[in-house]
Amino acid sequence: MTTTEITTENTLFISAQDLLSHWLGHRRLTRRVIEAFPDDKLFDHSIGGMRPFATMVKELIDVSGPGVQGIATSDWSNSSGFDEHSTKGITSKAALLNLFDESTDAIASYLPTISAERFQQTERAFGMYEGIVFDLILYFIDNEIHHRAQGTVYLRSLGIEPPAFYNRD
């Protein structure tokens, strides 16, 4: 099999509008995975020394909304960064879901304000992680898929069937 030459440089794969819809579908699924955990297991269940799922979700919350806001505004002063966990005082599922919903709202508000030019610019997310804006945003989404999938193994190990991966409604 030979590799086909790329003959154009800028073939639109997905628009920002469709990317947002795609991500919001993932957010709905992630929310259902959080909800599927028993309250206590959300905060204390672990496999192989890994973090409880609530701690992974806190990372997603700290990264996604503030990440998109920081990219949209070029102002990182409101973000706690990957490792600071402004969410660390949270100890209940209900409170975690509230913060998760707030970060979903931030994504939905700020992503549409980012221009096509901006998606191609280099940015230092959280003052630390340099990358092209579209790649940074894909990292946020991929990181959500990654940790959510780890959460589904936690659920299976607890005898709970996870929400269906293909359902994004």
Place this chain on the structure above:
Amino acid sequence: MTTTEITTENTLFISAQDLLSHWLGHRRLTRRVIEAFPDDKLFDHSIGGMRPFATMVKELIDVSGPGVQGIATSDWSNSSGFDEHSTKGITSKAALLNLFDESTDAIASYLPTISAERFQQTERAFGMYEGIVFDLILYFIDNEIHHRAQGTVYLRSLGIEPPAFYNRD
């Protein structure tokens, strides 16, 4: 927080060329996760009744290369489909990695032949799963991230540190 109105319909988020680079980075990471498994554990380790990681990888192989080829050619006759596992006779890590590499080559060959118009068309992948082409391709990638992440929990449960999520080199 208010939701900002979307004022344009077709803001380029990512090009097909950059999407391919992004996916190939994920393929390199997925390959490292496969390699990190002891040969026997790749085929028999399980948590909570889930499939062994090799079986998940077979799904990725059956879906990704044939999926992109099918979309590029509108011909699904060469694909085994999500559930048939043309790879089912594979019982060694080396053979699995060879097939994985072949499917990566198929992605790299066929994705650049898909036009901007085609990415927006509706297709019935494998004759069964209807969706817009860009969404079908994102599903293939997301499914890879999802199952690979489940594999990383398997590795942790075996006392093995998974390859770093952020390293796509």
